[in-house]
Amino acid sequence: MSTRSLVLLGAPALALALLGCASDEPQTADDSGSEPTVETVDCTYNETGMEPSKEVDAPDSEAVAEGEIPVTLETSIGPLELTLDAEAAPCAAHSFVSLAEQGWFDDTTCHRLTTQGIYVLQCGDPSATGSGGPGYAFDDELTGEETYPAGTLAMANSGENTNGSQFFIVYDDTRLPALYTVFGTVDDAAVQAVQDVAAAGTDNAYGRGDGAPLTEVAIASATLSGS
Secondary structure: OOOEEEEEOOHHHHHHHOOOOOOOOOOOOOOOOOOOEEEEEEOOOEEOOOOOOOOOOOOOOEEEOOOEEEEEEEEOOEEEEEEEEOOOOHHHHHHHHHHHHOOOOOOEEOOEEEOOOOOEEEEOOOOOOOOOOOOEEEOOOOOOOOOEOOOEEEEOOOOOOOEOOOEEEEOOOEOOOOOOOEEEEEOHHHHHHHHHHHHHOEOOOOEOOEEOEOOOOEEEEEEEOOO
């Protein structure tokens, strides 16, 4: 089980935790003269024994557990603006940031689109096979009350506590069991862009409108917005 704590962070770490919330006002210490505190959680990223699809290091164990982290995916269908929820899913958000900073998502394609029953675009596997990952896995972060409306950003998995690098964007309200860690949202423009891809259909490799999108979604880069 993850354990949350409050720790002091230096200026660089604090800037990351508050990314997207900066103002023109200088940051000041509290009345006691101490540095501001940021809540963190200890995460465990276990080796899976499988070779990563691309060279990458697992994240360190300490993850910020509060605030939002904006990320931009530059793609062939335009920029997709993501907002990671570090409070709801700190380990997933921390992993995603680590992968983005290491270029994991760069020059990859979203390999799967579903257009019947569930409405998601799945990405995050450099091998584009649906079976690739970063060589580590981490536990689910679930409340049991997860829902998956349009705009949801969630982790794909192959069973309990098998989260790695694959994620999906929900482009239309979808009924799924609460088994997929929700770690953020995408903006309305991203939802519309994926809906346009869905309208063009899939290669139906798995039947029932499930397969590779006929309109390629290639990710050129994933960057923390403002970095």
